[in-house]
Amino acid sequence: CALCGRTDDCPEKYGEKRTHVEYNLTVHYYCLLMSSGIWQRGEEDEGVDGFLITDIRKEVNRAAKLICNICKKKGASIGCVAPKCKRSYHFPCGLQRECIFQFMEDFRSYCWEHRPVQKFLDKEPRGASQCTICLDLVEQLPAYTVLKSPCCKNAWFHRECLQYQALSAGIFFFRCTVCNNKDKFQKEMLRMGIHIPERDASWELEENAYQDLLHCYQHCDVKRCLCKKGRDYNEPDSKWEIKRCQYCGSRGTHLACAAMKSWEQNWECMECRSIFAKSGNYSKRKRSALPPSEMTNGTTCLLEEPPPKSPRPSSGSPRSFLLQSPKIMCQNLSPCSHLELPASNRVTVSLSPVVTNRKLSVRHQHLREQRREVCNVLKELKVQVKTKPTRLNINAEDIWSSALKGFRQRSFKTTNTIEVNFSNYKSRSKTNNSVASKHHFFQLLMLHLQNSPLFEGSSGKNLSLDFQAVKENLYFEAGKMIAVSLVHGGPPPGFFSKILFDCLIYGPESAKPALEDVADVDVAQTIKMIKDANSLSSLQSTLQDCCEFLAAAGCLRPVTALCDKNTLVNDILIYHVIKRITLPLESFRQGLKTLGVLEKMQMHPKAFSSILCHKPERLSAETICDLFTIHSSSDVNKVEGADFWMSYLQDVESGESVVTLEDILLFVTGSCYIPSIGFDPEPTTKFLHIRYPIGNRLLNCLELPITKTYQQFKNTMELTIRNTLRVERE
Secondary structure, three states: OOOOOOOOOOHHHHEEEEEHHHOOOEEEHHHHHHOEEEEOOOOOOOEEEEEEEHHHHHHHHHHHHOOOOOOOEEEOOOOOOOOOOOOOOHHHHHOOOOEEEOOOOOEEEEEEOOOOOOOOOOOOOOOEEEEEOOOEEEEEEOOOOEEEOOOOOOOHHHHHHHHHHHHHHHHHOOOOOOOOHHHHHHHHHHOOOOOOOOOOOOOHHHOOOHHHOOOOOOOOOOOOOOOOOOOOOOOOOOOOOOEEEOOOOEEEOOOOOOOOOOOOOOOOHHHEEEEHHHHOOOOOEEEEEEHHOEEOEEEEEEEEOOOOOOOOOOOOOOHEEEEEEEEOOOOOOOOOOOOOOOOOOOOOOOOHHHHOOOOOHHHHHHHHHHHHHHHHHHHHHHHHHHHEEEEEEOOOOHHHHHHHHHHHOEEEEEEEEEEEEEOOOOOOHHHHHHHHHHHHHHHHHHHHHHOOOOEEEOOOOEEEOOHHHHOOOHHHHHHHHHHHHHHHOOOOOEOOOOOHHHHHHOOOOOOOOHHHHOOOOHHHHHHHHHOOOOOOHHHHHHHHHOOOHHHOOOOOOOOOOHHHHHHHHHHHHHHHHHHHHHHHHHHHHHOHHHHHHHHHHHHOOHHHHHHHHOOOOOOOHHHHHOOEEEEEEEOOOOHHHHHHHHHHHHHHOOOOOOOHHHHHHHHHHHHOOOOOOOOOOOOOEEEEOOOOOOEEOOOOOEEEOOOOOOOHHHHHHHHHHHHHHHHHHH
């Protein structure tokens, strides 16, 4: 290089090394950019990227008179821009001495004494954390080799990792790997001397780089294919659409051939089923025929029953035809937990001995108390929500994509009141259905998240590792959606594992994973084999068989004693369950900070655990009775009316009615679950001289008729509720 005098060809450090034979000139690109006495006076195609050859020769002659303060040789073309600082140096020497070169604006350079530094608060914890690029440990110290993210509190990077990332990603894709912030992050990194080239990402420049990823397996592999057009026929959005195995993706089936009712159902191929069966974690699901009323176009179709993780209707309550429509919210959806609300001005009604003698377990009662606490906390957060509406246009058949689009639109604000319009439903009553639509939307969204690839596990779920989801910032959006659902009256997730909850509340460093937290069957089997080894030779043999996995996990080490297996198992668990998902976890945490939800979770961990880690209890007659405050006028025999009301609730709970408790709640509030935040306003019941019951969803008020006999009361209730929900469905 004519400027630094070195022959090194290292584009990552010194920029591209360019030789112009016609001018007998070789320079490093960065040496040229940072030289103090030269500017681009030509066009891009003139000289060397706009630097004229005559100007370069003048700069070489000027630098020949200056001695480098580091290597003591001539040719120091770069000078520190700090006032009164006379230091000069070569570009490679400056890198070696930890100088800062700013690749922006005037391309300034700062020596080791005057270089800019990042500000650190005295209260910030010191120690080691994980570089979110290379995943190695990085010391949380104000050093040249370590950089801190300006937008994330606990994001630290190696300078070298950031520089390689910037060169690969380019100006369009270089951003914080945790929260995806671009502007603030790039500005700080440029200030601290990271070069961000003005070009597209390296992976975008390769021609047909993703061509192989566009191919999807499309072949029906079941033993008996029912499709007349052959096993390779695939028609989207029909029963002949091919569904791939949810685990391997290398086997497929038509929806009809596997007796699947919708695309949302999961399917596993025989090979994956056999693996699960051998591991003991696979329970074979039964198949049953649909009743004649549910056959499509007169054809018979065998459907699988819902998997064990899918919520089922209340015990003793027959599945009502009122709930078969996708517009009615409670099909296959579990009602949320009951929150006991204050009993001021409430008429106390004694239940029959069947209900009053039901003693809740201590644990059950404790969960109720914690959920009441969550209700009060969420009401504090709801104060932020304004009456100004934000409308979301949702397609129930593609709930995730439409919700993601709505949450990312510029006009969407989490502090505005959310109004939901289902684009594939024809709504007649905007007043009533606007309330129901919002409840329906949040319930569908939480159900989708529970079964989405962002989470893994059976009942208690942990975050999975999906690099595409990390790149698209989907973990952040998922956390944001859960926070918004809690504050705006939606259901809680209820599927968090204890280890995920502990990582969110107390930080990943304090979490202690167990073998049950490993969702991957192969990894769990490997850990179990190591744990069950009863001799040093069998342990070493097991480690030899899985050495590639251990090397990838950073846990490959010599074992000299049988007791070393305990430390090894613990290290594997920490890597697979916690360290492996560091990026998704931090992004998910940032999403949960929406509306201050994460902060409240950390202040009330036990209370929030009751709704995030536990399934909601099913609706009961007692639950509905406690939920509704009974208001009665002076001319109403309140005892008689209340007795009919309670008797009817008990009949519904025991299955002696054509409607369910969820139907009643839906009829009055527009929701078949009780939100964690409770209803606003609180549900009330009135007994009036009217012919039919009325459900006012704006006021959450149920007006009940006064009748002479219980049978009249029951017939009137069932007729009205059934017909009302049928109209909504149609």
